[in-house]
Amino acid sequence: MSVFDADFKLIKRAIDSVLNQDFQNFELIIIDDGSHNDINNQLLNYVKQNENKITYLRHLNCGQSESINCGVINSKGDYITVIDADDEYSTTHLSSCLKEIKNFDLIASTTKTIVDTEQDYYVPDKNDPNKLIHVDDCILFATLFGKKTVFSNIKFKGKYAADANFYELATKKYLVKKVKLRTYIYYRNNPNSMVSKMKKLKIQE
Numbered sequence: 001m002s003v004f005d006a007d008f009k010l011i012k013r014a015i016d017s018v019l020n021q022d023f024q025n026f027e028l029i030i031i032d033d034g035s036h037n038d039i040n041n042q043l044l045n046y047v048k049q050n051e052n053k054i055t056y057l058r059h060l061n062c063g064q065s066e067s068i069n070c071g072v073i074n075s076k077g078d079y080i081t082v083i084d085a086d087d088e089y090s091t092t093h094l095s096s097c098l099k100e101i102k103n104f105d106l107i108a109s110t111t112k113t114i115v116d117t118e119q120d121y122y123v124p125d126k127n128d129p130n131k132l133i134h135v136d137d138c139i140l141f142a143t144l145f146g147k148k149t150v151f152s153n154i155k156f157k158g159k160y161a162a163d164a165n166f167y168e169l170a171t172k173k174y175l176v177k178k179v180k181l182r183t184y185i186y187y188r189n190n191p192n193s194m195v196s197k198m199k200k201l202k203i204q205e
Contacts, residue, residue: 002067004033006085008042015046017088017185019053023095028054029071034061064141065156072151081145086190093183097145100181105174106146108139108167111186120188126161135188139164143184150174 001018003011018028030047038044047056057074059067072080081097083089090112101107113135115121122132141163154169156162170176 001028001030001083001085002033002064002071003030003035003043003085004061004064004067005035005037008038008046010086011043012046014083014085014088015050015054017090017093018083019050020091021089021094022091023098026053026094027075027077029074030054030056031067031071032056032058033063033067034059063158065158065162068141069155072148075148078148079146080148080151082142083184084142084186087142087187088185090183090185096181096183100177100179101145101147103175104146104177106144106150106167106170106176107179107181108163108176109143109145109179109181109184110136111140111143111184112182113186113188116189124160126164129160135186139167139178140184140186142186143181146170146174146176 001011001014015028015030018026030043032043035043044056047054055074057070059070068082079098079101081094097107097109100109113121121134121136123135123138125131125133139161144163144166150170153173154166156166159165167176
């Protein structure tokens with residue numbers, strides 16, 4: 001999980017959703033990407049309460065892609081996945097992903113998407129920012145789940161649609177699949193998300 005100036009209430013919700021998985025053989029690596037809004041150290045104090053499951057790392061701000069790459073380097077597990085700080089997992093997310101990936105090296109899934117309006121289901125197309133596509137037709141960072149070798153050999157690049165770029169590169173070397181699995185809870189009603197800000201700019205233009 002990469003964290004940058006997110007509301008602690010949202011971060012805690014995300015952390016708790018991982019801690020409450022029905023599959024418990026995991027490590028959660030939180031990479032603080034240079035946040036400066038947590039003056040009371042709420043995140044660090046919460047991590048200390050769960051040190052048997054959570055590793056906390058911090059570095060200067062460099063973006064989500066580099067932060068996730070850092071997490072991969074420091075991970076010990078056989079499989080890697082991601083969770084955004086303002087989203088959450090259903091209790092069966094990890095176990096469901098493990099079932100789906102049996103014959104593959106990497107999967108990406110659809111999401112249970114929380115929206116305020118129908119328009120929230122749509123995001124800028126990576127190939128044409130002037131067009132919008134449904135989130136079900138996208139590759140989303142946090143729904144990627146795969147063998148550590150995939151994440152070690154392919155790095156995320158710091159740009160819009162880094163997740164889709166990663167998936168496309170993986171298709172050239174590994175067995176990959178997009179699956180219908182709505183166990184990742186994706187909050188599209190967050191006005192501070194990068195995608196929401198991009199859409200606002202597009203409307204203003």
